Amino acid sequence: MRAFRLFWVFFRVGALNEVQYRANFALQILQSAIALGTGLAVLALVFNQTPSLNGWTPIELLAVMGVHTLMGGVIGTSIQPNMEKLREDIRLGTFDFVLTKPEDAQVLASVREVRIWRAVDVVVGFVVLGIAVSQLSAGIGPAQALAFAIALLLGASMIYCFWLILTTAAFWIVRIDEIHELFEGVYQSGRWPVTIYPGWLRISLTFLVPIAFAVTVPAQALTSRLTLDTLALAAAFALGLLAFTRWFWRFGLLHYSGASA
């Protein structure tokens, strides 16, 4: 609970800070619009050649795109800025200031930054998702909506773990700026249901970089494809990953030597 209160305080302060830069809001809307337009054009190109992709109709893939944009917004608003700040702090030695605070360092390092304008993508994602769901012939009931919410939450925590594990590597390897490019590139695979990828890649995108859990599984919940087994697996894997991340973080912390701050 304490962690959530802390998150909320930092979120409010960060949001207030960023609200000062209103031009950035307009720029973000422009950027989100370009990304949305490109995404739609790509779907149009593919479905220009085929009526369905591996059993997914255009509308269902629109739903996947909605979840992808939504999750991208969550990552861009909170996860990525925090991890970038952490990476810089470790490199510069200013991470000392986090360690000396009377609060859990992992919690602090995970909540202190927010890029509020990136939340535009969360809104865009929900709008795309809303349009897609309203077009689905099957429609969705409360059970599916609940499964979707749970899957989304589990997916977001797994993505957070992935980022934190890689960023923790900064305790050993100092220059890991490229983790951003790495994730950005791999994350694009989530625009398509992971079931289209060949086996080795599907497994990597599920357990190595948990994009399947973050995007495909929530989308499956909305398109009546999700089984209870998958959801249970997602929950188990998320818990395991959170525990491992916690252990790895503490292990990495032992290797931190603040140069000078």
Added chain:
Amino acid sequence: MDPAAVARPAPPRLVGRARGLFDVYVAEARLSIAQQLQYRVANYMYMIGMVAEPVIYLVVWSTVAEQQGGSVGGFTPGQFAAYYIVWTLVRNMNIVFTPYGWEERIREGHLSAQLLRPLFPIVEDLGSFIGWKFVVILMWLPIAAVLTLLFHPQLSPSPLQIAVFAVAIWGAYLIRSLNQSSLGLVTFWTTRVGPIFELYIAAELLLSGRLVPLSLTPDWVQHLANLLPFQSTFGFPIEALVGNLTDQQLLGGLGAQLFWIMVGSVLVRVVWHFAIRRYSAVSG
């Protein structure tokens, strides 16, 4: 005697202008090779992120091809594999100093120091990225080998195609460098270049052959692509090696590249001329 001439003697010139510039490129390239070889993990992270993109397109289009009975628009999965594996090399060649780099350079005032040198700043960028290319290509070879084993590309280029490809990838590098430098210079006016750059990338994605071979796009897209430089940076080099272009089309493609290099060079010079007047820095 004219006092100004005494106070400021002409700098000694040891070598000719072209030779001097060549030496600068070589020095920048060597420096960059030495630097980049140190950051192997970082470079591999970068490359895996980069390779994800064509693998995604390859899987999507192979799926489409299989659903359409084995090929789509004349492309079989094996031909898509060849297209997108060559894509990865072309993409590596296409990594250039981005407008975001210019944004930082101008916002933070780093440009002040560069302006003191008797050298057009873009020369430094060009040189150091040429050096990085050698490191990147070296590290790309194992990735290409793995991709070849996984996706079984069908590739049988003629010697002429290989020769044209070897030239065309450098043409692509120059065109993309010059275009992105011009875009980067926009930060002299705007400080934030994000949306303009993303628009460029979106146009490039759809109109260059980066997302999909252009022959699979609607006719009007192909016509539009023929009028723009993007095709010279992705579609043409790739198809020079994997497609079945006629000798005439190969030479025509190189001609188009030359044209866009000239347009890009003039554009960069003109934009620079107006942009540099707007530069002011608080610290360097």
